[in-house]
Amino acid sequence: MDVCGREALLLTFDVSGLMQKTVFAPGARVVIRDAEWLVRKVDRTSTGGQALSVVGLSELVRDKEAIFLDEIDKNIQVMDPTDTELVSDGSNYYRDSLLYMESLLRQTPPTDENLYIGHQTAMDVVPYQLDPAIQALKQPRQRILIADAVGLGKTIEVGILLTELIKRGRGKRILVLTVKSMLTQFQKELWSRFTIPLTRLDSIGIQRIRSRIPTNHNPFFYFDKSIISIDTLKQDIEYRTYLENCTWDIIVIDEAHNVAERGSNSLRSRLAKLLSSRSDTLIMLSATPHDGRPKAFASLMNMLNPTAIADPEQYGPEDIKGLFVRRFKKDIKDQVKQSFKERKISKAKCQATALEEEVFNTFAELSFTKIDQRRTAGKLFKTTLEKALFSGQSHDFYFPSKTLAR
Secondary structure, rough: OOOOOOOOEEEEEEEOOOOOOEEOOOOEEEEEEEEEEEEEEEEEEOOOOOOEEEEOOHHHHHOOEEEEOOOOOOOOOEHHHHHOOOOOOHHHHHHHHHHHHHHHHHHHHOOOOOOOOOHHHOOOOHHHHHHHHHHHHOOOEEEEEEOOOOOOOOHHHHHHHHHEEEEEEEEEEEEEEEOOOHHHHHHHHHHHHHOOOOOOEHHHHHHHHHHHHHOOOOHOOOOOOOEEEEHHHHHHHHHHHHHHHHOEEEEEEEEEEOOOOEEEHHHHHHHHHHHHHHHEEEEEEEEOOOOOOHHHHHHHHHHHHOOOOOOOOOOOOOHHHHEEEEEOHHHHHHOOOOOOOOOOOOOOOOOOHHHHHHHHHHHOOOOOHHHHHHHHHHHHHHHHHHHHOOOOOOOOOOOOOOOHHH
């Protein structure tokens, strides 16, 4: 028991002065059902009782949240700090006391924007990958779009930020949304590098959870940290009701350009808007966040900060300052000289054989009735065929009839 605990036991008298009633206050340590709890909030019930919102302190209930009614659990014992027994430390050089104080310091969440453990994970530290976490931690709410180019390690950058938020006690419940093809890679990266376990859910997995819990319970409360395909959530309209009644500490949306508004209000966009209001921390990832249309990019910025852009068609860099990070390989090449090799392009010419010349002329004369009607697509398709035809070292060419290509 802490010596500096707070006295939270008050005695009040009713009008007749004949009956005493215990009044609990936030900050008190109580023993309920043989477990120790810390009172976070006390609410009055409609019947005049008290509802204690508590979090577990003892080993079996550590960090578990619960609500107890003093009308049901009548044997609630308040731990009085004055009953604390002081015991002298008999270890050499006060080793036990120093270890205890060190453990308390390690459990104390930091309150500044400095990085403490994110850069100490299984990764080669590169300065530019720390910038998104540093920028986000300077904000009251960590809402940011990480829009670095392909190959710069956006997954590592989001892992650093997640690790720091977990250290600060603000990452207990995490939801990651990504496309189906990226589920395994994202899950593997966060576990192998940052030891952040994400439970992979699909439509079958959610149905399995629903069969294990009562009908009125929310399946998204079953796992604190999970990764789900955004297409899985948009398919079932019933999920929307569950999502509206569920909150997370952190929501990560990978390939965020897929949830931007483009013309019609898509299911993905509506789902992302809903989720953006269900969490204080929102992290978006995309290597191609802007498709040239200001309104689509403005929709992403307004998910991060609804007051950022007033007119989606007219806004400037100052309106979205601090909401995104965007770098290309040329911007950070001085930090990773060994990672990105300079590409050298050269042309190598060789003499075509008579058979190859004949095949090429035959191919050039071919006409595609439907494909040739589309100018751009037709040329691209014929170029692809040409590459495939002449890419091998040896071919057995056979054209039974030119009419087959029609």
